[in-house]
Amino acid sequence: MTSDIHTGITECIRNVAEEARELYLDKEVPVLSVPVSPLTFYREYVAPNKPLIVEGAIQHWPALHLWEESYFRQKIGDVEVSVTVTPNGYADAVTDGKFVMPDERKMSMSNFLDELDRPDDHRVFYIQKQNSNLTDEFSNIISDVDTQIDWGTEAFGQAPDAVNFWMGDGRAVTSMHRDHYENLYCVVKGWKKFILIPPTDLAYVPYELYQSACYREKEEGGFEIVDDEETGKVPWVAIDPLCPDLDRYPQYRHTRPLEVTVHAGQMLYLPSLWFHHVSQSHGCIAVNFWYDMQFDIKYNYYKFLESVADTVSTNKS
Template structure:
């Protein structure tokens, strides 16, 4: 084991409260996971002071129903799973509703006439998951970090495609990630046109206890819509993330920043899915710098993580909000027809938190993901491109 790996694993052990017998601080072995695989649950929203303490501790927290009633307006029935009007119902309805009921939101959603920017990637037969924004093996055997193909369409078209994904060879996901509801332009008092302008009256631009606790406005507010075929590969972000599930559910696999060493980050050439004929083809981007990304395609596969690493497994259902601290690694799956909103707040660059995260990411050299010795053969089920699908138009 090289010195960089030793340092990284020492940080991980200290975080989890695991001390080896050779430690200079003690002469016995301690295995008491101080930070553990548990998650704290709030039945009501934190105050601004409580939230600032949570940010200081840097631990995720699940906030249940009453919390999101504080985020939105009158949501007493917002998260009922009995939908009077299904998501993919067609036609025009004339109904009288209280502010911010699920039916009203879905009706507004269906009637959004703007042109949306949607991401899509090819599906796989086994497993049938989109591999966009992830490491994928090309037909020549080389691994690439591949971004999704982008297309513009109306909301009605997106919802129609999501409803028949079992028949399609492409996976659609609304995931523009650039503040598609509110961007930083809005918070700077500048013009901020949005394809979801009609939804803004129902989506607050800020979370009061979060903005007050951090002393700042969000950097971006995003709307996410997708099916169970959309899987987010494991990664971390420099944001304090407030993530609310509106409909469906999201399953998170969470790891603290100190456990990043076990995700075996590598440098991969950049690629993008491009439409070719009637299919999608992985196209290299020779003018784009290599991308640093985890080589562990699915941390939930048994044996993919070291035995001493215990990720937090958490399902966030409709009506619940996850506070995901900056720097935490997360792999995300979702149920069908899932709708979510999130508020990204820039993490504080002053003080030690940013320095610690930068140190953890900067320890040791990051090898190429295409060095033969570094290729994890067990990942091939997740990484292999299916030529019969993605190149069917060639």
């Protein structure tokens, strides 16, 4: 690729990001006190792919006042739930140059709560099974929440693909990534802090290929990292927004992250393909609804921008 062409494409990519900020993206995530109509939600937030906080979306949920430790022990204390364990709180994240997934196990809800009550310096527990675990493992308390967000379901034109229950240690962190889902994320207890980057900044979010691996807890204590030879290498975001290595990835300077904290009783609409990094308070509880995104012309544009950015990056290196 010649220098002039490379420069021209780089400028076009920069214009995409800058014009998105100037024309329609908000400098802060807007907050609404009550839900809007499905039509307004779709027209003003889903179609333009813009995040939103809604304060009054789940105020009617019994879970807001019922979901305490004593309630869980009484209602589902003996129920086996899927739990992930890591030595550092980072599951599905880059560690020691590998993409490392957590150690997964089954334990009773009471045992999980015991672990949260007495945090271990070397083990971080998190309920984060993203397979609609609320409707499966937590079916005994599902009546405490809605199984779908009615105005979201109408706006998206479909029922949610998955409804997930999240609860865990305050050290648990979700590394930066993106999903092919429209996400309605509801915090029931505590808070979640999101760092968000729009899809129009994707050219500035570095990816690398990493050997897939997983944590395994050793009998004598501690963890080892075991390569997953069957999966091989996987692409993953190469930068931690909490401490970005700008010497290695200087292009990240061009991103304009948004930070938002979602408190108990609030819902975040996290649009499809937005990059997000998540941290939380200790014992935070959340329920999220994943709706499959529409693979329409916006997705075509997104994949085109991704391909162009990859081409520029490859030729530059």
